[in-house]
Amino acid sequence: MSFSFAVTKTDETGARRGTLTTPHGKIETPVFMPVGTAATVKALTHEALEELGARIILSNTYHLYLRPGHALIGKLGGLHQFMSWPGAILTDSGGYQVFSLSALRKITDEGVTFRSHLDGSQHLLTPEKAAEIQMALGSDIAMVLDECIETPAPREKAEAALVRTTLWAKRAREYFLANEASLGEMKQWQFGIVQGATFGDLRRESARQILQLDFPGYAVGGLAVGEPHALTCEMTSEVTTLLPNDRPRYLMGVGRPEQLADYVALGIDMMDCVLPTRAARHACLYTSEGRVLIKNARYAEDQRPIDSRCVCSVCKRYTRAYLRHLFAAGEITAAILASHHNVHFYLDIMRQIREAIEFGNLAKFSVEMQARYAAGPA
RNA sequence: GGACGGGUGGGUGAGUGGCUAAAACCAGCAGACUGUAAAUCUGCCGCUCCUUGCGGGCUACGGAGGUUCGAAUCCUCCCCCGUCCA
Numbered sequence: 001m002s003f004s005f006a007v008t009k010t011d012e013t014g015a016r017r018g019t020l021t022t023p024h025g026k027i028e029t030p031v032f033m034p035v036g037t038a039a040t041v042k043a044l045t046h047e048a049l050e051e052l053g054a055r056i057i058l059s060n061t062y063h064l065y066l067r068p069g070h071a072l073i074g075k076l077g078g079l080h081q082f083m084s085w086p087g088a089i090l091t092d093s094g095g096y097q098v099f100s101l102s103a104l105r106k107i108t109d110e111g112v113t114f115r116s117h118l119d120g121s122q123h124l125l126t127p128e129k130a131a132e133i134q135m136a137l138g139s140d141i142a143m144v145l146d147e148c149i150e151t152p153a154p155r156e157k158a159e160a161a162l163v164r165t166t167l168w169a170k171r172a173r174e175y176f177l178a179n180e181a182s183l184g185e186m187k188q189w190q191f192g193i194v195q196g197a198t199f200g201d202l203r204r205e206s207a208r209q210i211l212q213l214d215f216p217g218y219a220v221g222g223l224a225v226g227e228p229h230a231l232t233c234e235m236t237s238e239v240t241t242l243l244p245n246d247r248p249r250y251l252m253g254v255g256r257p258e259q260l261a262d263y264v265a266l267g268i269d270m271m272d273c274v275l276p277t278r279a280a281r282h283a284c285l286y287t288s289e290g291r292v293l294i295k296n297a298r299y300a301e302d303q304r305p306i307d308s309r310c311v312c313s314v315c316k317r318y319t320r321a322y323l324r325h326l327f328a329a330g331e332i333t334a335a336i337l338a339s340h341h342n343v344h345f346y347l348d349i350m351r352q353i354r355e356a357i358e359f360g361n362l363a364k365f366s367v368e369m370q371a372r373y374a375a376g377p378a
Numbered sequence: 379g380g381a382c383g384g385g386u387g388g389g390u391g392a393g394u395g396g397c398u399a400a401a402a403c404c405a406g407c408a409g410a411c412u413g414u415a416a417a418u419c420u421g422c423c424g425c426u427c428c429u430u431g432c433g434g435g436c437u438a439c440g441g442a443g444g445u446u447c448g449a450a451u452c453c454u455c456c457c458c459c460g461u462c463c464a
Contacts, residue, residue, distance in 0.1 A: 037414050058413070096413045104415080117415040148413075193413090224412045232412095253413035274414045281417050282410085297407070327417095335417055 003140075003189050003216065005029075005248045005269075009357060013265040014240070017357045020248055020269070022140040023187050024080060024088040025055050029248065030264045030357075032350045033058045033090060033272040034343050038067070039083045042277050043332075043339040046085055051313065052344050053351075055087045056140075058272045061133050062094035062125065066116055070136040078138030078186060090272070091139035093130045093172075095146035095193065095221065096253065107147065109164060127168035128175040131190070135179060138186045143219065144172035146193040151227040158197035161222075165195040166209040173213045191217040191250060194239050198231055203238040211242065218243050219250040220268075229255075233262055240267040257286050257349055258373045261366035264353050276346045280338035283327045286345045288369075290376040292320070294338070299324045312344035 002023065009017040018029040034041045034049065037060040041049060049057065059079065064070060076082045079089055097114065098105060104115045111126030127145040134142035145168050147161040169192050176190045192215035196202035210218065220239050223232045236251055243249050250270035251263050263271060276286065285292040287307035292299070294306070302320035314337045326334035349369070356365035 033413095035414065042414080043417080060414080063414085090413095092413050097415090099413090101415065143413080146413095219413080221413065226412090250413090255412055259412085271413095273412050274416090275412050278411060278414065278416065278418085282419090283417095284411075293409080295408090330417075332417075 002187055005217070005246065007245060010245075011357050011360050011362055013362055014267045015264045015353075015357045015362050016245075016267055016269055017354055018248070018269055020056075020088075022056070022088040022189075024086060024140055027055045027088060028354055029269040030350060030353055031056060031270050032260065032346050033270060034346075035272055035274045035277060037274075038063050039073075039079065041339075041343070043281065043335040044277070044343065046083075048340055049085075049087075049343075052340070053347055054343070056090060057085065057087065058090045058092060059137075059139065060092050060094070060097075061130055061137070061143075062092075062097045062114070064091075064137060065094075065125075065133050066118055066123070070133040074136035074138070078136075080138065088140040089137075090141040090191075090250075090270075091134045091137055091143065092252075093134070093143040093145040093193075094125050095130075095143065095148050098146075099148040099150060099222075099225065102150075107164070109167060111145070111168075127172035131172045131175045132179070135176075135183060135188060138183075139188065141189045141191055141217065142176070143191050144169045144193055144215075146195055146221050148195070148222045148225070149197060151198055151222075151225045153197045155197075155199060155202075158195075158199055158202055161197070162195050162202050162206045162209075165193065165206065169193065169210055169213055173215070189216045191215055191219050191248075193219045193221040193252070195222045196235070196239075197222060198227055198235060200235065200238045203235050204242060207239045207242040211244075215247070217248040217250060217270075219252050221252045223251065224254045224273075229259055229262070232259075233266060236263060236268065237266045243267075257345065258370050260346075260349055261353055261356075261362060261369065264357070265362060265366070273346075276342035277339050280342040281335045283334070283338065285323070285338055286342050287377060288372055289378060290373050292377045294320060294323050295327050296324075306341050307345070310341065310345065310348075312341050312348075314338075314341045314344075 004021045007016045007018040020027040020029055033056050034054055036057045039059055041057055073079055073082045098112050106113045111124050114123045130145040146165045149161045192210040192213055194206045194210050196206040220236055223235055248269045251268040254263055254271050254273055283295045285294050285306050288309040299320040304320055305315040307315055356362040
């Protein structure tokens with residue numbers, strides 16, 4: 001099985017229904033990708049991920065490069081084999097770490113020098129290196145190294161990051177095309193990333209530049225880093241209107257449950273976010289009626305499931321009172337059950353979104369879902 | 379009966395004259411989290427009043443008294459607890 005992407009339906013909002021085919025399976029889009037930075041979606045086994053219906057997960061170049069090392073993973077047959085994950089894998093490039101580890105790195109046109117958060121050692125990550133690492137990992141989709149900056153950022157800084165992101169994308173693309181043949185059976189797609197911070201014209205300019213490099217898929221990066229949701233949407237739409245219809249569009253790092261349909265309506269096909277898993281570990285459970293902060297005293301004797309509308313295996317079996325107890329006791333099972341439920345919730349929203357696009361009622365679905373969600377938990 | 383050691387806010391436990399409503403940690407309460415340095419982080423945590431302020435009043439370091447301008451801290455007696463000796 002090789003790569004392909006086909007849009008099977010576009011509704012009046014601009015939302016697309018499609019299929020992304022990879023060597024590791026077909027993925028119905030729009031899709032949400034659970035984040036498994038260090039070759040594991042925290043607190044979830046692959047058995048659980050399969051039960052949840054996850055077909056593609058995200059992992060991270062920077063983290064796997066530092067530990068256990070891409071060479072080791074390559075030697076052991078690539079990331080899929082190493083971690084025994086039969087589904088698809090998208091690897092982020094380390095571009096987000098440019099933002100999140102800003103205190104530990106220095107950027108030049110050459111690349112990013114990181115001081116490892118693990119042992120303080122220095123590492124130069126260049127666009128070529130990031131591509132090389134991801135080729136060794138053998139992920140299905142590799143992201144180019146980009147410069148993700150904070151929001152709000154001054155225009156000059158946004159411009160500089162845009163220029164550098166394009167420069168790096170060009171080098172990453174060249175490196176990839178020159179070495180693609182060495183992948184052999186292990187095919188890979190490389191996606192470009194659009195930057196431009198919160199400036200519409202910069203977003204459009206970045207898109208134009210990245211589009212010239214002819215990637216099989218395009219991502220919108222540098223959003224959902226603190227700016228208001230409306231601005232995230234505005235910037236996303238500036239870009240999606242310029243992207244080719246026949247290639248997947250990936251909005252990086254989003255979002256909250258109630259925001260997912262908005263991004264889909266802007267023509268986004270792929271999303272990822274740490275929120276369902278991180279919030280789960282922090283005792284925040286997402287439900288059809290809003291967030292349940294399960295540690296709250298009000299749930300101490302609550303015998304109901306986390307979400308009465310949810311059909312996940314956690315909601316079928318356990319009560320809020322029990323979950324609250326597990327969190328209070330600091331039990332590892334709390335993270336496992338909460339993560340399972342939250343990822344189910346996200347993937348279920350995506351199922352509903354895909355269905356709504358098929359039936360042409362995404363807007364209605366979104367309004368109803370958000371109204372119920374905003375009302376808050378009983 | 380005697381000798382030491384000790385009794386501090388819900389818990390553990392710092393503090394040996396003013397900077398102490400009293401460290402720190404835990405528990406408790408609430409909040410944050412968006413391409414994961416995150417099973418993390420932040421705030422509150424004696425009572426009370428208001429104009430909610432690095433505001434006022436009250437109560438508080440086993441008990442009672444005392445010394446001092448000022449005491450959780452020093453002194454006296456008493457009550458408890460622990461260890462050891464008879």
